[in-house]
Amino acid sequence: GAIAQKLKAPRRLAIEAGIRLAWRNDAYYQADLAVSCTPAQRGDWAVPNPVVIIEVFSPSTMAHDKAVKLADYRHIPSVQAILFIASEEKQVELWRRGTDLWTVVELESGAVIPLDAIGFDIPVEALYEGLDFTSGVA
DSSP: OTTGGGOOTTOEEEEEEEEEOTTOSSOEEEEEEEEESSOOOTTOOSOSSEEEEEEEEOTTTHHHIIIIIHHHHTTOTTOOEEEEEESSSSEEEEEEEOSSOEEEEEEETTOEEEEGGGTEEEEHHHHTTTOOSTTSOO
């Protein structure tokens, strides 16, 4: 919700977003969220030209998300940022495309996530609003 509220057209947020790998016809991924600036066409099952891909991971999905999905997401030309959000603690990993390389930044409670690709920053706290990690129940 924190991201969707700040998006302005033509940017749009897709939930349970299909991510197509143009170089592979045998696989696609379903990301938790993706932001695209390209209008969807009728019948599209995949998000066209995602600029930001967001994965919320748990201990059981972290290895696959980071080892398999990350490698493929980084090869999608339109993707400018990949955000991994931990589900059991306030921790975010931001991958950003640079001119010649990708950089990664780990952000924790109190930090601000720079999402240049979609035109705004968002506090880590906003992603976890309403969740209480002190009680052991998120």
